Amino acid sequence: MNDLAIIETILRNRRGFFTEIREGIGLPEKMRAMLVSSIVFLMLYGAVMGSTHSLLQALSSAVKLPVLFLATLVICSPTLYFFNVLFGSNQSLTQNFALILTAITVTAVLLLSFSPIVLFFLLTTNHYQFFKLLNVSVFATTGSIGVLFLGQGMRIVSAGGKEGNRARHNVVRFWIVVYAFVGSQMAWTLRPFIGAPSMNFELFRQLGGNFYANIFASIGEILGFFTVM
Amino acid sequence: MSDIEGLLRQIQSELDLDRETEQKVLAEIRTHLEETVIEAMSAGMSLEEALAQAAACFGVAPEVGQALQAAHAGWATADAVVAAGLPVLLALVLRWLVFAPDGTAIGWQQVLVGPAFWAVALAALLVPLLKFERWRYALVSWGFFWVVTVIFVLGPALRW
Numbered sequence: 001m002n003d004l005a006i007i008e009t010i011l012r013n014r015r016g017f018f019t020e021i022r023e024g025i026g027l028p029e030k031m032r033a034m035l036v037s038s039i040v041f042l043m044l045y046g047a048v049m050g051s052t053h054s055l056l057q058a059l060s061s062a063v064k065l066p067v068l069f070l071a072t073l074v075i076c077s078p079t080l081y082f083f084n085v086l087f088g089s090n091q092s093l094t095q096n097f098a099l100i101l102t103a104i105t106v107t108a109v110l111l112l113s114f115s116p117i118v119l120f121f122l123l124t125t126n127h128y129q130f131f132k133l134l135n136v137s138v139f140a141t142t143g144s145i146g147v148l149f150l151g152q153g154m155r156i157v158s159a160g161g162k163e164g165n166r167a168r169h170n171v172v173r174f175w176i177v178v179y180a181f182v183g184s185q186m187a188w189t190l191r192p193f194i195g196a197p198s199m200n201f202e203l204f205r206q207l208g209g210n211f212y213a214n215i216f217a218s219i220g221e222i223l224g225f226f227t228v229m
Numbered sequence: 230m231s232d233i234e235g236l237l238r239q240i241q242s243e244l245d246l247d248r249e250t251e252q253k254v255l256a257e258i259r260t261h262l263e264e265t266v267i268e269a270m271s272a273g274m275s276l277e278e279a280l281a282q283a284a285a286c287f288g289v290a291p292e293v294g295q296a297l298q299a300a301h302a303g304w305a306t307a308d309a310v311v312a313a314g315l316p317v318l319l320a321l322v323l324r325w326l327v328f329a330p331d332g333t334a335i336g337w338q339q340v341l342v343g344p345a346f347w348a349v350a351l352a353a354l355l356v357p358l359l360k361f362e363r364w365r366y367a368l369v370s371w372g373f374f375w376v377v378t379v380i381f382v383l384g385p386a387l388r389w
Contacts, residue, residue, distance in 0.1 A: 004310055005303020013245055044314050047321055055325055112310065115317045116373065123320075123380045 006033040007109050010102060014149065018156035021098050022091075031098050034105040035070075041108035042066040045115050046193065049135060052122055053195030060203055061193045068190050069104050072183045076100070079178060083171040088164035091157060099153045100179075107146030114138045128197055129218040135194065136215055143183070147176045184211045232280040233262050236287065243294025247305040254297055262287060308361050312370045319353045320377040350374075 009017050020026060043062040050061030081096045121134055154172045158165060187193070188211040195201065237255055244251050262283045269279035287293060326345050340346050353374040357367030 004307040007310070008303045008306040011306070012247075041310075041314070044318060048317060051321055051324055058321065058325075109310070113313055116313055119317050119320055119377065120380070123377065 003033040003036045006030060007037055007105065010034075010105060010149075011109075014152065015156060017102070018099075018153040021095055021102075021153070022157040022159075024092075024095065027094055027098055031094075031101055034098075034101045038069065038101070038105045038108040039066045041112040042069060045108075045111040045118070048115050048119050048122065049193050050195060052128070052131060053192075053197065054201050056201045057192070057195040060201070061195075064190045064193060068183070068186050069108070072179065072186050073097070073100050073104060075186075076175070076179045076182055080171070080175045083175065084158075084168055087167040087171055089158060089168055095157065099150060099157060102153055103146040103150035106149045107142045110142035110145060111138065114142065127222075128194070129221045132194055132218050133215070133222060136218075143180070147179065150176070187211060188214075232284060233259065233266070236262065236284050239291060240294040240297065243291055244298050244301075246298065246301050250301055250305055254301060258287075308363065308366050311357060311360055312366050312373075315356060316353065316370050316374040316377060319349050319374055322349050323378060350378075 017030075021030070042065045046061035046063070046065030047058045049065070050058035077093065077097050077100055080100065081091075081093045084091060084096065118134065118138060121131060125131060151169075151172055155169070158168050188209075189204075189207065191205050192199075192202065237259060240258065241251065241255060244254070246254070265283040265286060266276075266279040269282050270276065274282065323346070326340055326343070326349070354367070354371045357370045358364065361367045361370075
């Protein structure tokens, strides 16, 4: 299978795609194609984010962004699997992994589609906080659509399973919240992705603070309430 | 030529491509089938015999449809991915040609006379032209690359 053809299949014929995951058809090929596509798209978007700062930051973000998504996937997929099994799912860990990878692939292709826009703002503005919030908005939008796909996929994959369908839907909702928290904390741990212009390049920053406090501070600065140091 | 239409409908039912590619594929098959029918009729066959022969030569419609689906699936998306990603990638390359990793900026005059800039500009044109089935995608992609380049020159990029 052409690796990029999988994007078209997911976007155009998602029901058929999820049905094949449910039946376990061609899982290794699907996962490989999704993994390759996601990594390439995320690397490009990461390079755009880091290009506001320096070449080293661009290269570092190009590597760290796929790591962020894949590490979150690895950390969160056992939870989804075991909770689903607890509530009567007959899907394997690989099938759960493939479903989450579908969400990541959708997020990655949407991020790629946003990359010309983000590049445009990178070229035409020099406000660090604005650029950071723009990226947070892009990630929130694309990530939400990605997990919507996951929810849709889970419904199709779970259809016709044993008892506990309703409970499994609630598990997916709960898991999406956990996934968002783990993802945002992972992003905070792997930061910087953009790189503050006043600071030298660092591969990782010291731990401390949290993602949400930082975003509120950025919004405060944009609105003119205070200046983030 | 109602048999040809029937055959095309059977093939179409197996296709799940974007509408433009689908119409292009079906138009090619139609031309091929009609030529086969005309050749057969000029060799003395009746219309019905010629249609039957053309359909037989072409193969079983569902299988042909599935083969065409496999051959064309993903190309429209691949084109879109390259159209969105390549200019961005090349713009980033340009950005690093103009601004050295240590933050010092090279003058645009120096960049324009250097072979690296023209290699990037040529790649921005040739890669899409060779890659895309639709040449207008290549032109749009190339246009986008130049818009980004002009913004580099005119915009406040010197903050780097």
